[in-house]
Amino acid sequence: MNQSLTLREHLAGWAAYVLLATALPRVAHLLRWPTRLGPRGLLAYIAGNTLLLFGLRQYLLPHFKRGADERYRLEERLGREATADELAQHFGYSTSD
Numbered sequence: 001m002n003q004s005l006t007l008r009e010h011l012a013g014w015a016a017y018v019l020l021a022t023a024l025p026r027v028a029h030l031l032r033w034p035t036r037l038g039p040r041g042l043l044a045y046i047a048g049n050t051l052l053l054f055g056l057r058q059y060l061l062p063h064f065k066r067g068a069d070e071r072y073r074l075e076e077r078l079g080r081e082a083t084a085d086e087l088a089q090h091f092g093y094s095t096s097d
Contacts, residue, residue: 067091
């Protein structure tokens with residue numbers, strides 16, 4: 001599954017950013033806070049984001065993949081798409097809201 005963006009999607013994202021930054025300069029200033037950290041702060045910001053993304057990929061992504069695999073196996077066994085109640089029962093969640 002390739003999730004890379006096309007050139008058109010990149011250009012659309014940049015265009016949206018430019019329009020929003022032009023329309024809302026205070027918000028744009030707040031969103032660019034890492035540029036005002038200085039060299040050591042920027043390195044700390046990069047290291048923190050790197051650790052966060054590593055943790056998400058190392059621990060959270062496999063959890064979601066296992067859940068998707070379990071759902072796929074359940075649907076293969078049922079021969080159709082599982083309902084919300086069947087998924088809740090399979091994964092041990094309560095459906096009494």
